[in-house]
Amino acid sequence: MQTVQTFEIGHTQFLNPDGDPIAPLPERSDDRVGAISLYRSMVLTRVFDARSVALQRTGRMGTFASSLGQEAVGAGTAMAMLKEDILIPSFREQAAMLGRGIAIGEYLYYWGGDSRGSDSSGSPLDFPISVPVGSHAPHAAGVALALKLRNEPRVAVCMFGDGATSKGDVYEAMNIAGAWSLPVVFVVSNNQWAISVPREAQTAAETIAQKAIATGFPGEQVDGNDALAVWERASVAIEKARNGGGPHLIEALTYRLCDHTTADDATRYRDDETVSQYWKNDPIARFKSFLTKHHNWTKSEEEKLLEGCNKEVEAGVEAYLASTPLPVSSIFDHLFAELPKDIAAQRSLVIKRAGEGNDG
Amino acid sequence: MMAEITLIDAVNLALSRAMEEDESVIVLGEDVGIDGGVFRATNGLIEKFGSNRVLDTPLAEGVIAGVSVGAATQGLKPIAEIQFMGFIYPTIDQMVNHASRLRTRTRGRLTCPMVLRAPYGGGIHAPEHHSESTEAMFTHIPGLRTVIPSSPASAYGLLLAAIRDPDPVVFLEPKRIYRAVKEDVVDDGKALPLDSCFVLRPGHDITLVTWGAMIMETMAAAETLAQEGYEAEVIDVATLAPLDMGTILASVERTGRCIIVHEAARNGGYGAEIAARLAEEGLMYLTAPVGRVAGYDTIMPMFRLEDHYMPNEDRILEAARERLEY
Numbered sequence: 001m002q003t004v005q006t007f008e009i010g011h012t013q014f015l016n017p018d019g020d021p022i023a024p025l026p027e028r029s030d031d032r033v034g035a036i037s038l039y040r041s042m043v044l045t046r047v048f049d050a051r052s053v054a055l056q057r058t059g060r061m062g063t064f065a066s067s068l069g070q071e072a073v074g075a076g077t078a079m080a081m082l083k084e085d086i087l088i089p090s091f092r093e094q095a096a097m098l099g100r101g102i103a104i105g106e107y108l109y110y111w112g113g114d115s116r117g118s119d120s121s122g123s124p125l126d127f128p129i130s131v132p133v134g135s136h137a138p139h140a141a142g143v144a145l146a147l148k149l150r151n152e153p154r155v156a157v158c159m160f161g162d163g164a165t166s167k168g169d170v171y172e173a174m175n176i177a178g179a180w181s182l183p184v185v186f187v188v189s190n191n192q193w194a195i196s197v198p199r200e201a202q203t204a205a206e207t208i209a210q211k212a213i214a215t216g217f218p219g220e221q222v223d224g225n226d227a228l229a230v231w232e233r234a235s236v237a238i239e240k241a242r243n244g245g246g247p248h249l250i251e252a253l254t255y256r257l258c259d260h261t262t263a264d265d266a267t268r269y270r271d272d273e274t275v276s277q278y279w280k281n282d283p284i285a286r287f288k289s290f291l292t293k294h295h296n297w298t299k300s301e302e303e304k305l306l307e308g309c310n311k312e313v314e315a316g317v318e319a320y321l322a323s324t325p326l327p328v329s330s331i332f333d334h335l336f337a338e339l340p341k342d343i344a345a346q347r348s349l350v351i352k353r354a355g356e357g358n359d360g
Numbered sequence: 361m362m363a364e365i366t367l368i369d370a371v372n373l374a375l376s377r378a379m380e381e382d383e384s385v386i387v388l389g390e391d392v393g394i395d396g397g398v399f400r401a402t403n404g405l406i407e408k409f410g411s412n413r414v415l416d417t418p419l420a421e422g423v424i425a426g427v428s429v430g431a432a433t434q435g436l437k438p439i440a441e442i443q444f445m446g447f448i449y450p451t452i453d454q455m456v457n458h459a460s461r462l463r464t465r466t467r468g469r470l471t472c473p474m475v476l477r478a479p480y481g482g483g484i485h486a487p488e489h490h491s492e493s494t495e496a497m498f499t500h501i502p503g504l505r506t507v508i509p510s511s512p513a514s515a516y517g518l519l520l521a522a523i524r525d526p527d528p529v530v531f532l533e534p535k536r537i538y539r540a541v542k543e544d545v546v547d548d549g550k551a552l553p554l555d556s557c558f559v560l561r562p563g564h565d566i567t568l569v570t571w572g573a574m575i576m577e578t579m580a581a582a583e584t585l586a587q588e589g590y591e592a593e594v595i596d597v598a599t600l601a602p603l604d605m606g607t608i609l610a611s612v613e614r615t616g617r618c619i620i621v622h623e624a625a626r627n628g629g630y631g632a633e634i635a636a637r638l639a640e641e642g643l644m645y646l647t648a649p650v651g652r653v654a655g656y657d658t659i660m661p662m663f664r665l666e667d668h669y670m671p672n673e674d675r676i677l678e679a680a681r682e683r684l685e686y
Contacts, residue, residue: 088430115464115465115466115467116467118465118466118467118469119466119467119469120466120469124469127433127470128465128466128470130458132453132457135426135453135454135457135458136458137426138422138423138425138426138427138429138430138454139426139427139429139430139433139458140430141423141426141427141430142426142427142428142429142430142431142432142433142434142438143430143431143433143434144430145415145427145430145431145436146430146431146433146434146435146436147434149386149412149413149436156430168420168422168450169422169423169426169453172418172420172422172423172426173423173426173427175418175420175423176417176418176420176423176427179418180415330467333467334463334464334466334467334468335463335464335502335503336463336503336526336527337463337471337525337526337527340555340602341555341602341604341606342555342602342603342604342605343502343602
């Protein structure tokens with residue numbers, strides 16, 4: 001038997017958990033402004049997640065999926081994107097969405113059961129989060145197809161978790177992206193858990209990155225708790241796609257330090273001892289150390305940044321809590337470009353029943 | 361330009377017309393390129409519009425629909441072909457979870473102007489999984505339009521309307537009559553209205569409501585009834601959802617009797633929705649119970665026995681006479 005194909009999966013890590021270099025640092029590591037922006041994105045996400053869980057626990061918001069411990073993946077990915085690129089995220093990628101500019105108050109709407117949660121006025125080109133796992137991966141291919149057909153130097157970036165890579169949707173999307181050499185980058189937040197099912201029970205593949213090889217384009221691993229590694233490798237992949245180099249997959253290895261959602265109890269399937277080990281690998285502490293050592297990040301800068309994040313989150317929370325629901329007519333207002341007559345009668349009825357008065 | 365053409369030719373003509381008129385229209389699916397589609401609906405399009413606008417996809421229906429959703433959000437108007445309705449089910453996740461609700465969930469920020477085309481129905485002695493009529497599945501989904509033509513002219517006009525519509529349309533083509541009749545179709549780019557039923561034959565004794573290929577048997581039954589002295593009104597529903605109930609109600613108000621004819625299994629078929637609406641909104645017009653002539657509630661048989669499954673003129677006549685003599 002002849003060997004007709006072999007493959008290698010690379011893994012990139014620049015910083016150890018203490019924030020010290022373990023490999024030659026990429027050029028962008030010297031970009032202090034960029035590094036601070038990336039750090040702020042992660043801190044903002046953590047403050048936001050904590051506040052959101054508290055809102056849910058006190059009955060002021062619905063079920064919420066925190067991203068505790070995974071912040072570097074989304075923050076690094078968003079940093080690597082240009083404004084005109086398009087993010088197609090799943091439901092635990094608030095770090096990327098906040099990095100892209102979605103407003104805190106708007107995002108709270110989503111988990112507060114209000115469709116304004118998908119307004120995304122800060123990043124109006126991006127997709128709303130996709131709840132049916134992996135079902136948004138084909139959209140990324142479709143978006144990339146449109147960009148490619150119009151010769152636009154823009155990239156679709158699709159984010160999902162390790163569980164999603166078991167779905168046919170993701171395989172089909174990657175397959176068509178490879179076949180058509182589409183400008184799309186798939187970023188997998190491999191947080192080791194699909195609710196209660198661990199990564200090793202999800203697939204016999206040694207890496208998720210190698211699933212890209214099967215569909216004809218490169219896949220690689222990065223340390224997903226090393227924000228610098230995510231930022232660097234996502235940038236390389238996205239710029240390659242922008243320049244006609246086709247799709248790419250990045251498997252970012254991270255760990256979900258929280259429950260799947262506020263409706264989950266992770267102690268049913270993993271012990272606190274294991275989880276506390278992963279806290280030693282906290283992406284925010286690591287990047288803060290790097291900033292301190294490499295960019296002379298000061299205590300007062302840290303305090304100012306924290307204060308700014310807290311203020312931003314509080315302002316968003318206040319706006320959300322002060323808001324009132326949309327008029328009930330809104331449940332029909334965007335069903336079609338123009339509401340068909342047969343359905344318009346139901347709209348009038350629901351307005352009447354809600355006592356809102358007919359607004360036409 | 362007027363020509364006598366078949367229904368499949370009319371589909372091809374509408375696709376070509378739409379692609380000429382609007383650069384954002386693209387066609388994608390399995391074998392739609394050089395092969396021209398398994399039924400030749402896309403014949404000649406790749407030569408005319410090139411491989412950037414006529415895309416042969418990998419063999420994966422789910423991603424054909426999903427890619428169409430994504431492309432539609434970026435200003436393209438994708439027309440996706442699924443080869444047979446039996447293979448449409450992997451698209452349902454995309455159509456239900458995304459295509460139908462993208463406008464609603466983003467409050468109009470992202471929209472999904474796509475058409476999902478598929479031939480449906482039995483009667484061509486095709487292999488297993490090639491003959492089902494499961495249109496009611498799609499009619500249940502808010503935010504989707506389900507449109508079914510019944511003639512070359514309606515295929516041309518309704519497909520143009522579906523392509524130009526700013527929202528997703530499931531366009532199901534009755535493949536049994538793809539080549540059954542020829543009709544003069546003017547290639548004038550004129551669309552027919554969506555969300556409207558069409559009265560194909562006026563009458564005052566009984567209303568026969570149907571769609572797709574069953575128009576043939578229903579019109580034949582109306583002709584036979586006429587020879588017996590009964591004038592049947594035949595309504596082609598065309599857009600199943602959202603339903604133009606007004607046209608059906610107005611007809612039944614005049615006739616007092618109604619039979620709904622469809623190939624699909626009776627249980628949960630779209631006839632059930634029309635019958636329910638008649639019971640809710642038109643009970644006082646009725647002088648006889650509403651009837652349904654439908655497929656049986658069994659698996660679509662393989663083709664040696666499919667004629668026993670398909671509603672035919674005799675079954676329509678039997679049901680009609682029962683109501684007329686009620």
